[in-house]
Amino acid sequence: MREGKSARRRWLWRWRSNPLRRHDDIVEAWIVLAVWTVVVLGGAVAGLVTAHAADEVFARQRAGRHPVRAVLLADTPASTLATWGRGDRAWATVRWNAPDGTTRTGRTLVGTDLAAGATVMIWQDRRGRLTDRPTDRTEASVEAGFLGVGAAFALTGAAVAAGAVARWRLDRRRIDQWGREWALVGPRWGHKTG
Numbered sequence: 001m002r003e004g005k006s007a008r009r010r011w012l013w014r015w016r017s018n019p020l021r022r023h024d025d026i027v028e029a030w031i032v033l034a035v036w037t038v039v040v041l042g043g044a045v046a047g048l049v050t051a052h053a054a055d056e057v058f059a060r061q062r063a064g065r066h067p068v069r070a071v072l073l074a075d076t077p078a079s080t081l082a083t084w085g086r087g088d089r090a091w092a093t094v095r096w097n098a099p100d101g102t103t104r105t106g107r108t109l110v111g112t113d114l115a116a117g118a119t120v121m122i123w124q125d126r127r128g129r130l131t132d133r134p135t136d137r138t139e140a141s142v143e144a145g146f147l148g149v150g151a152a153f154a155l156t157g158a159a160v161a162a163g164a165v166a167r168w169r170l171d172r173r174r175i176d177q178w179g180r181e182w183a184l185v186g187p188r189w190g191h192k193t194g
Contacts, residue, residue, distance in 0.1 A: 022174070024170050024173060024174055027170060028167060028170050031163055031166050031167060031170075032163065032167075034163070035159050035160060035162070035163035038155065038156075038159040039155075039156045039159050039160065042155050042156075042159065043152040043153075043155050043156045043159075044152065046148075046151045046152050046154075046155045047148040047149060047151055047152035048148060049151075050144075050147050050148045050150075050151035050152075051144045051145055051147060051148030051151075052144075054140075054143065054144035054147045054148070055140060055141070055144040058134070058135050058140035058143070058144065059140070061134040061135065062134045062135070062136075062137075062140075064125055064126055064134075065123050065124070065125055065131050065132075065133070065134045066099075066123065066124060066125075066126075067121050067122070067123055067133075068096050068097070068121070068122060068123070068124050069096065069119050069120070069121060069122075070094035070095060070096035070108075070119070070120050070121070070122045071094060071095045071096070071117060071118070071119060071120075072092055072093075072094055072110060072114055072115070072116055072117065072118045072119075072120055073092070073093045073094060073095055073105065073116060074092060074093055074116050075114065075115050075116050076090045076092050076110060076111070076112050076113060076114045077090055077112060077113070078112060078113045088111070088112045089109040089110065089111060089112065090109065090110065090111075090112045091107055091108070091109060091110075092107065092108065092109075092110045092114070092120075093105060093106070093107050094106065094107075094108055094110065094120060094122055096122060096124065096128075098124065098127070098128025099124075099126065099127075099128050100128060102128070104128055106129075106130045107130075108122050108130050110122075
């Protein structure tokens with residue numbers, strides 16, 4: 001029981017009544033407490049809010065984009081440079097019917113080695129404009145998780161950096177104060193040592 005009380009006293013030493021405690025020590029203790037609070041609570045909240053917001057954006061994309069059949073208007077080359085994450089794809093002009101019934105044409109990525117007149121699947125938004133395939137649920141969850149973790153780390157980094165700058169300024173102030181006090185006390189020590 002004695003050990004727990006002693007450890008708690010050591011942990012809370014900056015708030016204890018002590019004749020050697022300076023005002024800067026109390027300020028530093030509050031800075032450390034604030035930084036840890038922002039890191040733990042703020043980081044968790046920022047991460048969760050960001051992940052939730054990203055997940056909602058991906059859900060709106062999935063709801064607002066629909067696949068539609070389109071007709072290829074020109075042949076695509078047999079091979080092309082692979083586009084990262086999309087496999088062997090090439091830009092081509094296609095024709096499709098928009099949700100309002102009008103016929104539209106546009107350029108989009110399609111598979112390679114296709115002949116004109118081939119049917120391809122493209123994605124359009126509610127207004128019938130070409131768009132990318134929406135992120136599926138699994139990819140969206142992973143990406144939202146990464147964005148949440150990134151937001152938590154960003155807030156944590158900002159809080160730790162702000163705390164470090166504040167503590168550095170307190171240290172500079174303490175060093176200046178010690179220098180002023182030494183300038184008052186030092187000359188009273190007339191004897192030399194050594």
